[in-house]
Amino acid sequence: MSVVLVTGSEGQLGVALQATFKAGPLFAPLFCSKFMLDITDAGQIEACIKAHAVRYIINCAAYTNVQWAEQEAATCFKVNSLAAGYLAALAAKYGIVLFHISTDYVFGLTKGRPFNPNDPTDPLNQYGQSKLVGEQMVAARATHFYIIRTAWLYGEKGRNFFTKMVALAQKGDVIQMVDDQIGSxxxxxxLATAIWEVVEKIAKNNLTDYPSGIYHYTNEGVASWYDFAYAIAAALPNRCAVIPRSSAAVGLKRPYYSVLNKSSFRSVFQIKIPHWQDSLALCVKRWQPQ
Ligand SMILES: NC(=O)c1ccc[n+]([C@@H]2O[C@H](COP(=O)([O-])OP(=O)(O)OC[C@H]3O[C@@H](n4cnc5c(N)ncnc54)[C@H](OP(=O)(O)O)[C@@H]3O)[C@@H](O)[C@H]2O)c1
Structure with missing residues (x-):
């Protein structure tokens, strides 16, 4: 059985990878939290790879606080850039396939059409810059790698947009949300299910059928933050008011139209991607207090 190392396994995506893993004859997952494996320590990573004969790495470990990153740029770069480079170099040394998760924050303010994986990047903040350098390190050092950019992750557990909206709605707050930033x-x-499907396809087939590179994965469809908040509020038992506002009024610096073109992901991996409204309905159903 091939060992799949999942770093940052107690984060939002790591927990989802734990929940969606289906036991079978091909893989044995090795879920490592920050406390079990600090990816800024190359020695620790190499020891882990050797001890467990790791064949695949899914790197979910990251510094993800976009606001704090402005003050803590050095720490952010250590985790998102340098450590990504360590993982990539070690992946190359030990013949490991590396899945590295990245973000729409590598793009700038350009409006109007979905970003293609090879479109020019132009990060607006330290977080985006650190993730971009991480991508570049992976592409330069790893031999077999899949950089998967995603955006606007949420679920019924943990701290994310959905659970924040639910908490506000339960307090009966009026929610003000920007309607001029669009994404998916x-x-x-x-995303977690799709990653496991990709790992399985790569393990079962020829690696060369799945070219290394940058891929995009989000749910299908687009929405503004206002649309998303409105849809969440509308699905909750205790409905609350959601009011649109402009991002200029809030002072948020974020890509205006951060929709990611997923066509290469769909065509290379032959995986169907659900629409965000269908997935939100599923999330609300799973969240529903019994
Ligand atoms: N959330 C989103 O909306 C979103 C959107 C686009 C892309 N992404 C990308 O998706 C990936 C997963 O994000 P997520 O939402 O799951 O983030 P998350 O919930 O913040 O999880 C990241 C995990 O990495 C851990 N970590 C931090 N430093 C580490 C280190 N030095 N060594 C090992 N682990 C470390 C964190 O631990 P602590 O919490 O204890 O520090 C946390 O458990 C990241 O690459 C992120 O950039 C996320």
Whole structure:
């Protein structure tokens, strides 16, 4: 059985990968939290790879606090850039296939059409810059790698947009939400399921059928943050008011139209991607207090 190392396994995506893993004859997952494996320590990573004969790495470990990253840029770069480079170099040394998760924050303010994987990048903040350098390290050092950019992750558990909206609605707050930033809400369990499907396809088939490179995965469809908040509020038992506002009024610096073109993901991996509204309905159903 091939060992699949999942780093940052107690984060939002790591937990979803734990929940969606289906036991079978091909893989044995090795879920490592930050406390079990600190990816900024190359020695620790190499010891783990050797001890467990790791064949695949899914790197979910990251510094993800976009606001704090402005003040803690050095720490953010250590985790998102340098450590990604360690994982990539070790993946190359030990013949490991590396899945590295990245973000729409590598793009800038350009409006109007979905971003293709090879479109020019132009990060607006330290977080985006650190993730971009991480991608570049992976592409330069790893031999077999899949950089999967995603966006707007949420689920019924943990701290994310969905659970924050639920908490606000339960307090009866009026929710004000920007309506001029567009993206694709992405149910974290859909992404996790898709990653396991890709790992399985790669394990069963010829690696060369699945070219290394950058791929995009979000749910299908587009929405503004306002649309997303409205859809969540509308699905809850205790409905609350959601009011649109402009991002200029809030002072948020984020890509305006951060829709990711997923056509290469769909065509290379032959995986059907659910629409965000269907996945939100599923999320609400799973969240529903019994
Ligand atoms: N959430 C989103 O909306 C979103 C959107 C686009 C892309 N992404 C990308 O998706 C990936 C997963 O994100 P997520 O939402 O699951 O983030 P998350 O919930 O913040 O999880 C990241 C995990 O990495 C851990 N970590 C931090 N530093 C580490 C280190 N030095 N060594 C090992 N683990 C470390 C964190 O631990 P602590 O919490 O204890 O620090 C946390 O458990 C990231 O690459 C992120 O950039 C996320």
């Amino acid at each position: 809400p992405t149910y974290v369990y859909d």
